[in-house]
Amino acid sequence: xxxxxxxxxxxxxxxxxxxxxxxxxxxxxxxxxxxxxxxxxxxxxxxxxxxxxxxxxxxxxxxxxxxxxxxxxxxxxxxxxxxxxxxxxxxxxxxxxxxxxxxxxxxxxxxxxxxxxxxxxxxxxxxxxxxxxxxxxxxxxxxxxxxxxxxxxxxxxxxxxxxxxxxxxxxxxxxxxxxxxxxxxxxxxxxxxxxxxxxxxxxxxxxxxxxxxxxxxxxxxxxxxxxxxxxxxxxxxxxxxxxxxxxxxxxxxxxxxxxxxxxxxxxxxxxxxxxxxxxxxxxxxxxxxxxxxxxxxxxxxxxxxxxxxxxxx
Numbered sequence: 001x002x003x004x005x006x007x008x009x010x011x012x013x014x015x016x017x018x019x020x021x022x023x024x025x026x027x028x029x030x031x032x033x034x035x036x037x038x039x040x041x042x043x044x045x046x047x048x049x050x051x052x053x054x055x056x057x058x059x060x061x062x063x064x065x066x067x068x069x070x071x072x073x074x075x076x077x078x079x080x081x082x083x084x085x086x087x088x089x090x091x092x093x094x095x096x097x098x099x100x101x102x103x104x105x106x107x108x109x110x111x112x113x114x115x116x117x118x119x120x121x122x123x124x125x126x127x128x129x130x131x132x133x134x135x136x137x138x139x140x141x142x143x144x145x146x147x148x149x150x151x152x153x154x155x156x157x158x159x160x161x162x163x164x165x166x167x168x169x170x171x172x173x174x175x176x177x178x179x180x181x182x183x184x185x186x187x188x189x190x191x192x193x194x195x196x197x198x199x200x201x202x203x204x205x206x207x208x209x210x211x212x213x214x215x216x217x218x219x220x221x222x223x224x225x226x227x228x229x230x231x232x233x234x235x236x237x238x239x240x241x242x243x244x245x246x247x248x249x250x251x252x253x254x255x256x257x258x259x260x261x262x263x264x265x266x267x268x269x270x271x272x273x274x275x276x277x278x279x280x281x282x283x284x285x286x287x288x289x290x291x292x293x294x295x296x297x298x299x300x301x302x303x304x305x306x307x308x309x310x311x312x313x
Contacts, residue, residue: 001030001032004093006028006040007028008026008028009022009023009027009028009061011028015088016079016085018077018085019078020076021075026061029041031043031089031090031093031199032059032200033219036197036199036200037059038058039059041059041060041061042077042086042089043062043063044062044064044085045062045064045065046065051068055071056071060074060075061076061077062074062076062077063082063086064076064079065078065081066078083174084172087175090175090177091175097141104121104141107121107123107124107125107126110128111130112130113133114133116133116135116153117135119136119138120139122139122143123141125144125145126143127149128145128149130147131148131150131151132149133151134150134151136153137151138155138156139151139157139158140156140157140158140159140196143157143179143181144180145182146206147184147185149187149188150187153190153191155189156192156194157188158179158195159195159196160173160175160195161178161198161219161236163176163198163236175198176195176196176218177199178198178199178202179196180194180201180202181203182194183204183206184206185206186206186207186208186209187210189214191213192210192212192216194216195215196218197218198218201221202217202219203221203222204222205223205224205226207224207225208225208227209226209228213231214230214231214234215233217234218236220235220236220238220239222234222240222244223240223242223260224243225242225243226242226244226246227245228246230248230249232252233250233251233252234252235252235253235254236254236255237255238255239257239258240257241261241276242260243261244258244260245262245263247266247268250267251270251283252270256271256272257274258273258276259274259276262276262277262279263278264280265280265281265288268281268285269282269283269285270284270285271285272284
């Protein structure tokens with residue numbers, strides 16, 4: 001998430017009332033999670049296990065809960081609770097703004113686009129030309145939709161990321177200030193849910209087709225011309241490369257990559273990154289041919305057990 005203008009380190013420290021290490025006029029351009037940070041961004045870290053990863057990332061401002069040696073060319077924001085203060089910055093730069101209309105006055109809807117009854121279209125939403133938005137679709141603030149997109153009834157674009165910190169008093173949610181971006185010629189089935197990025201974009205690539213009842217987690221990137229069948233659940237920060245086919249009831253864990261033209265067969269569980277141009281099955285998913293041979297061997301165990309028993313008599 002980029003700020004509307006460049007801020008100084010001193011200005012940012014003032015917003016969250018914290019100490020800082022670095023020049024007062026050190027430029028801060030935005031804030032992001034560690035997997036999408038760029039120079040000028042703030043990233044937060046609140047556990048020693050991840051200090052090095054954050055300090056050596058592309059981020060140039062580190063919101064951290066301990067004063068450490070500051071790498072050359074970077075700055076620190078010292079906070080007793082970086083998670084809380086990251087949320088404060090999200091609230092400051094991307095505050096929730098209620099809409100009094102079903103279609104926000106500042107939403108932009110392209111020529112030839114049809115919006116059916118009972119839809120909600122939030123603030124700063126952009127919808128391209130020749131789209132069809134069927135009834136009871138909710139499109140949250142800042143969502144960007146390309147041309148010739150179809151979204152079927154009951155789908156929700158832009159809900160908050162499922163991202164929580166476990167505190168003694170209960171779960172504390174990391175606020176979402178990112179977007180959903182739907183590229184051209186995408187079809188989204190009924191009752192799909194596509195969560196917005198925490199600070200970046202959740203993206204559905206051009207020409208991809210989603211069946212009904214699919215969940216896409218925050219900051220996930222789905223490539224071009226992918227086919228995803230119903231009841232698939234995709235966690236946050238997943239990268240699905242171009243022309244991947246995912247059949248029904250597949251579950252995909254967070255932070256992994258599925259390679260180009262991979263095929264995932266129904267009811268598979270994906271727990272690690274998979275290479276492209278192969279077919280996978282099972283939980284955990286493996287090469288489909290190998291998995292089928294394994295299943296066939298398992299089915300033979302009772303027969304082999306009987307044979308062994310006979311030989312031993």
